[in-house]
Amino acid sequence: MGRLNDSPGEQGQPVSFVEKLAASEAFGAMFKEGMGLVEDAAAYLDGAGREEAKILARAEALAYAAESMRLTTRLMQIASWLLLQRAVNQGELTRSQAASDRHRVKLQQQELASAPDMFERLPERLRELALHSLRLQSRIIHLDQLIYSGPEAVTAQSTPAASPVQEQLERLRDAFAR
Numbered sequence: 001m002g003r004l005n006d007s008p009g010e011q012g013q014p015v016s017f018v019e020k021l022a023a024s025e026a027f028g029a030m031f032k033e034g035m036g037l038v039e040d041a042a043a044y045l046d047g048a049g050r051e052e053a054k055i056l057a058r059a060e061a062l063a064y065a066a067e068s069m070r071l072t073t074r075l076m077q078i079a080s081w082l083l084l085q086r087a088v089n090q091g092e093l094t095r096s097q098a099a100s101d102r103h104r105v106k107l108q109q110q111e112l113a114s115a116p117d118m119f120e121r122l123p124e125r126l127r128e129l130a131l132h133s134l135r136l137q138s139r140i141i142h143l144d145q146l147i148y149s150g151p152e153a154v155t156a157q158s159t160p161a162a163s164p165v166q167e168q169l170e171r172l173r174d175a176f177a178r
Contacts, residue, residue, distance in 0.1 A: 031086060037075065038079050060121050063114040063119070064126065070110055070113040074137055081105040082140075104148075
């Protein structure tokens with residue numbers, strides 16, 4: 001398989017639209033956004049965030065700690081993925097090497113750690129960073145699925161799975177409807 005930088009005919013393989021997108025200016029903008037977000041979050045959590053956390057009530061302080069840990073984990077995954085894709089774009093790794101178990105960044109959708117009412121009581125800047133990271137994470141997961149799994153995997157994952165709770169409720173309704 002040709003590297004991303006190879007022209008379509010060089011290896012006899014056409015370059016997919018998704019791979020072109022991953023090497024485009026749009027990726028460059030996503031890379032800047034992600035790394036900027038990592039820097040902003042680190043500066044906030046080490047500075048103003050630390051001071052804001054000190055004045056929170058106990059329940060909010062615990063929620064702050066959980067959200068900041070979740071934010072940090074999410075941003076580490078994002079940064080790792082972006083750096084891996086940049087390595088592919090710069091020819092340091094092939095796309096197949098990046099997809100290997102040795103290099104692959106296992107992205108997992110992470111939701112907020114707090115209930116919505118508690119989240120609203122947290123410092124505004126932490127909330128902004130958390131929400132921004134969730135939006136970026138969602139875009140990256142989507143792009144990762146397109147690159148490494150193809151569009152059919154994205155379609156399959158966009159179909160919501162049946163909720164186990166909903167399945168149990170349906171069974172109870174069926175049992176009592178008899």
